Amino acid sequence: MSDLRALVRRPYALRMLLSALVGRxxxxxxxxxxxxxxxxxxxxxxxxxxLAGAFAIGAAVGGPVAGRIIxxxxxxxxxxxxxxxxxxxxxxxxxxxxxxxxxxAALAAAAGALTPPLEPALRAxxxxxxxxxxxxxxAAYELDAGAQELIFVVGPxxxxxxxxxxxxxxxxxxxSAVGLLGxxxxxxxxxARGWRAGEHAAVREAGDEQAMGSRRSHAPAWSxxxxxxxxxxxxxxxxxxxxxxxxxxxxxxxxAEHTLENRDLAGWLLAAWxxxxxxxxxxxxxxxxxxxxxxxxxxxxxxxxxxxGPALLARSTPAMAGALALSGAFLAPTLACxxxxxxxxxxxxxxxETFAWLTSSFLVGSAAxxxxxxxxxxxxxxxxxxxxxxxxxxxxxxxxxxxRTRSAVLAPRRR
Numbered sequence: 001m002s003d004l005r006a007l008v009r010r011p012y013a014l015r016m017l018l019s020a021l022v023g024r025x026x027x028x029x030x031x032x033x034x035x036x037x038x039x040x041x042x043x044x045x046x047x048x049x050x051l052a053g054a055f056a057i058g059a060a061v062g063g064p065v066a067g068r069i070i071x072x073x074x075x076x077x078x079x080x081x082x083x084x085x086x087x088x089x090x091x092x093x094x095x096x097x098x099x100x101x102x103x104x105a106a107l108a109a110a111a112g113a114l115t116p117p118l119e120p121a122l123r124a125x126x127x128x129x130x131x132x133x134x135x136x137x138x139a140a141y142e143l144d145a146g147a148q149e150l151i152f153v154v155g156p157x158x159x160x161x162x163x164x165x166x167x168x169x170x171x172x173x174x175x176s177a178v179g180l181l182g183x184x185x186x187x188x189x190x191x192a193r194g195w196r197a198g199e200h201a202a203v204r205e206a207g208d209e210q211a212m213g214s215r216r217s218h219a220p221a222w223s224x225x226x227x228x229x230x231x232x233x234x235x236x237x238x239x240x241x242x243x244x245x246x247x248x249x250x251x252x253x254x255x256a257e258h259t260l261e262n263r264d265l266a267g268w269l270l271a272a273w274x275x276x277x278x279x280x281x282x283x284x285x286x287x288x289x290x291x292x293x294x295x296x297x298x299x300x301x302x303x304x305x306x307x308x309g310p311a312l313l314a315r316s317t318p319a320m321a322g323a324l325a326l327s328g329a330f331l332a333p334t335l336a337c338x339x340x341x342x343x344x345x346x347x348x349x350x351x352x353e354t355f356a357w358l359t360s361s362f363l364v365g366s367a368a369x370x371x372x373x374x375x376x377x378x379x380x381x382x383x384x385x386x387x388x389x390x391x392x393x394x395x396x397x398x399x400x401x402x403x404r405t406r407s408a409v410l411a412p413r414r415r
Contacts, residue, residue, distance in 0.1 A: 004286045007139050012191050013129045017144065019189065020122040021151060023083070023182025027115065028155025029175040030055055030090070034108055036159070037168035041097050047105075054105045056367060058112025060360040064225075066117045067356030070124075071349055075192040079116045083183035086114035087176040094169045116183045119148070120355030123339055125191050138293070139285040141339040146281015146332035149274040156267075225350040226357055233403050234342050235361040237301075240396040241335065242365025244308075244389040247373040248273060248324070249366075251385030254377030255320060265317055272321035276328030284333035293344075294404055297337040301397035304330035308390030312383050334393075 008014050031052040038048035070078045089111035097104040122144065130136040158178070162171035186192055226232055249270060256266040289296060307327040314320035338358070346354035369392070373385035 004139050004143065004282070007130060007136050007143065007285070010129055010131065010136075012189060013140070015189060016122060016125060016129060016186060016191055017147060019182055019185035020118045021147060021182070023116060023118045023179055023186050024148070024151050025155045025158065025182065026086075026175045026179035027059070028152045029159050029171065029178070030108075030111065032156050032159045033162075033168055033171040033175055034093070036163055037093070037097055037172065038101060038104075040168050041101060047101055051101070051105050051108045053367075054109040055112035056363060058109035059115045060112075060363040062113030062115060063117050063120070063356040063360050063363075064353055065113075066115075067120050067353035068225075068350075070117065070121060070352045075121050075124075075195050075352075076187045079118070079121065079183050079187040079192070082114050083116045083180050083187075086111050086116070087180050089114055090172050090176045094172050097169075116179070116187075117352065117356050117359070118183065118186055119359050120352045121186070121192070123343065123355045124352045125195060127343070128191060128195070135288050138289060138336065138340055141343075142281050142285040142333055142336035144281075145335040145339065146278045146285070149277040149281075149328075149332070153271055153274050225347065225354045228345050228347045228350070228354065230345050230404070231342065231354060231357075233400065234338055234345070235357055237297075237338055237396050237400060238358045238361035239365035239368075240392050240399075241331075241338070242362035242367075243369030243372070244365075244392045245331070245362075246366035246369025246371075247385040247389040247392070248327075250370045250373035251377055251383065251389070252320075252324065254373070254385065255314075255383060258377075259315060259383075260317055260320075268317070269320055269324055273324040273328040276325030277331045279325075280329030281332030281336070283329070284336060293337050293340045297334070297341065298397055298401045298404075300330060300334040300337055301393055301400065304334045305390045305393035305397060308386045308393070311386040314383070 034051040034055060035048045038051050066078060066082055089107050092107045093104045093111065096107065123141070126140040126144070127137060130140040158174060159171045162174045226235065252269040252273070253263065253266040256269060257263045291299070304327070307330050310323040310326060311320060314323045339355075342354060342358050343351060369389070372388065376384045376388060
């Protein structure tokens with residue numbers, strides 16, 4: 001607990017975390033608002049889904065590009081310009097949706113691509129905000145991973161309130177304002193204004209023998225970020241972890257419909273998952289880990305995968321809520337460990353882009369997992385998706401352990 005308390009007392013740490021969370025609320029607000037807007041304009045569910053999908057695809061593609069630009073130009077200007085441009089795209093959606101949902105879909109893709117990369121920007125700042133203490137940095141990533149679940153609880157609630165008092169267009173206007181204010185609060189803070197990628201080589205764990213060479217004065221090649229040692233493997237883990245999360249979202253809804261016979265209960269089940277993730281992140285942040293992150297990640301992935309087991313046996317709302325809270329509790333520590341390792345292996349001058357690629361890998365995995373869970377949840381009790389989610393995480397554990405130990409064995413031979 002002392003590490004967590006020391007972290008939140010560090011200058012600007014809490015401010016940057018909170019402003020990033022506010023600025024990222026549109027990530028949970030825009031897809032729902034687009035669905036409601038399309039339906040309000042007499043669009044089909046397929047059209048509504050296409051709008052939300054276009055936004056997600058845009059975000060997955062645009063994130064690494066914006067991250068690379070931040071690594072070249074710094075955080076403040078890029079974040080503000082992108083946030084203003086996204087607000088303009090959201091306004092365009094409101095204006096053109098009544099006449100053309102196809103044009104609205106193109107603008108939705110643009111709005112996704114113009115999502116300010118606050119998540120990778122914050123993770124690039126954590127080494128400075130947390131200080132030189134390795135335990136404090138791990139606590140920062142764990143707090144970050146757990147707290148982001150609040151986005152997916154608060155965001156949809158804000159959309160529901162805006163629609164209740166106004167319309168889906170009102171919800172998009174609110175989304176734009178919230179995202180812009182949060183981004184401004186983050187981008188104008190001294191840590192963001194003073195950050196320069198060239199001065200922030202990847203933070204390495206104590207005793208890491210894979211020290212990087214001297215910093216290059218020229219910009220790294222476009223493929224440099226993903227070609228860094230083990231980064232490709234960590235991105236694969238991001239895809240698999242995202243797939244498991246996407247399966248949870250769809251499978252929980254299927255369980256509510258097929259077993260509980262009340263689709264509205266899905267929101268409560270997913271809230272239990274989010275609360276579990278938040279609790280897990282806080283608990284992990286308050287703990288001082290002794291295992292190095294490479295070995296810790298294997299164990300966390302195994303436990304996370306096995307934690308889906310109780311969900312296969314649940315047949316009531318309380319039982320399933322408890323099961324999802326349990327599995328969710330291992331999500332944040334697992335993601336935080338991936339963040340630590342990604343930051344440690346990012347090449348100098350590419351840390352924001354590398355974290356942006358990790359975010360995109362998670363988005364791609366989540367979309368694929370949701371699609372797979374949809375095919376698995378058409379009938380029955382609606383829990384098969386949880387079994388596949390657990391198996392997916394266990395596959396990630398096996399893949400990480402196999403390839404990291406192989407790299408460790410081969411490394412001495414290359415010297």
